[in-house]
Amino acid sequence: MSRTPAGGAAVGTTPAGSGGGASPVPFGARLAGAMDAHGPLCVGIDPHATLLQAWGLEDSAAGVREFSLRVVDALGGQVAAFKPQAAFYERHGSAGVAALEDTLAAARAAGTLTIVDAKRGDIGSTMSAYADAFLRDGSPLAGDALTVSPYLGFGSLEPAVNLAEATGRGLFVLCLTSNKEGPEVQHARTGATPPTMTGDGVTPAPSGASSDTPPSATPPSATVAAVVAAHAAAVNAGAAPMGSVGLVVGATIGDAVTSTGTDLDAVNGPLLAPGVGAQGAGEKELATTFGRARGRVLASSSRGILRAGPAPHDLRAAARQAAEDATRALRG
Numbered sequence: 001m002s003r004t005p006a007g008g009a010a011v012g013t014t015p016a017g018s019g020g021g022a023s024p025v026p027f028g029a030r031l032a033g034a035m036d037a038h039g040p041l042c043v044g045i046d047p048h049a050t051l052l053q054a055w056g057l058e059d060s061a062a063g064v065r066e067f068s069l070r071v072v073d074a075l076g077g078q079v080a081a082f083k084p085q086a087a088f089y090e091r092h093g094s095a096g097v098a099a100l101e102d103t104l105a106a107a108r109a110a111g112t113l114t115i116v117d118a119k120r121g122d123i124g125s126t127m128s129a130y131a132d133a134f135l136r137d138g139s140p141l142a143g144d145a146l147t148v149s150p151y152l153g154f155g156s157l158e159p160a161v162n163l164a165e166a167t168g169r170g171l172f173v174l175c176l177t178s179n180k181e182g183p184e185v186q187h188a189r190t191g192a193t194p195p196t197m198t199g200d201g202v203t204p205a206p207s208g209a210s211s212d213t214p215p216s217a218t219p220p221s222a223t224v225a226a227v228v229a230a231h232a233a234a235v236n237a238g239a240a241p242m243g244s245v246g247l248v249v250g251a252t253i254g255d256a257v258t259s260t261g262t263d264l265d266a267v268n269g270p271l272l273a274p275g276v277g278a279q280g281a282g283e284k285e286l287a288t289t290f291g292r293a294r295g296r297v298l299a300s301s302s303r304g305i306l307r308a309g310p311a312p313h314d315l316r317a318a319a320r321q322a323a324e325d326a327t328r329a330l331r332g
């Protein structure tokens with residue numbers, strides 16, 4: 001089978017680590033260009049066993065590789081981004097991880113941005129190793145961005161934030177996830193005070209009461225999601241057209257942005273919105289969930305598009321429809 005991209009020029013998406021020596025174009029700028037060129041849609045590559053079977057492929061590393069390369073062949077150069085889900089590759093061991101590497105290389109060759117959905121997070125010293133694996137130029141597992149978990153504290157992500165900035169890559173930090181179990185953690189209130197912005201930049205949050213606060217006053221209480229968003233806002237301050245540290249905010253979360261007091265307007269970074277398609281969110285949810293931040297939303301659908309395969313023209317039709325729906329909802 002030919003592995004030539006199906007066509008369509010990607011604007012402003014020069015992959016990170018593509019050489020040249022000059023400072024890399026930041027991920028936020030590259031993603032903004034790709035969304036303008038192709039619409040605000042990310043196609044998830046999730047080679048579920050059931051999908052492999054439906055496509056006539058075996059549930060093996062070879063099947064996962066073939067599935068993924070067919071998706072890239074059909075849609076490369078035509079959508080803003082691909083989001084391969086690492087779990088579906090890792091379940092096949094080292095050969096599966098090699099299939100993920102091949103998928104990332106094929107997407108890079110097709111000129112389409114990749115978000116590796118691996119949701120990594122650990123203490124800072126270990127986070128450095130994850131950053132090295134997924135964000136370093138020349139690493140076979142490096143895409144253009146990585147999903148990360150802030151639940152060891154946002155500061156533990158610093159090695160990833162720093163390496164992403166140095167290499168023109170991006171992060172998507174879990175904030176308000178699309179699953180129904182997320183609120184028990186993400187809506188919880190915390191004694192931590194979010195970092196606050198000043199005209200000159202970022203001021204770290206005070207650790208205790210300020211001198212004009214009565215000692216008995218209860219410290220301000222923000223939700224976990226609001227604190228995570230405020231940290232991202234602090235990192236992205238001043239970036240144009242937007243910063244490179246985005247958030248994961250599911251399209252299925254209803255009014256949780258408002259009810260948790262999460263200030264998405266201030267984030268100034270991309271918002272990856274899974275939950276479109278198979279999890280039930282559509283045009284209406286995309287239009288109503290993100291408020292004034294909707295222009296920075298990248299809608300993400302995996303099974304909703306992949307189920308249309310394996311014929312390339314059917315995949316393309318499903319992706320085109322999803323991109324049109326997302327464009328109407330988010331940019332109309």
Ligand SMILES: O=c1ccn([C@@H]2O[C@H](COP(=O)(O)O)[C@@H](O)[C@H]2O)c(=O)[nH]1
Pocket residue numbers: 044046085117176177178179248250274275276277278279300301302303304
């Ligand atoms: O909050 C989140 C974060 C990540 N995901 C991932 O996105 C895809 C969704 O797949 P669909 O087939 O479109 O439901 C999957 O890889 C999840 O792990 C999410 O759904 N929600």
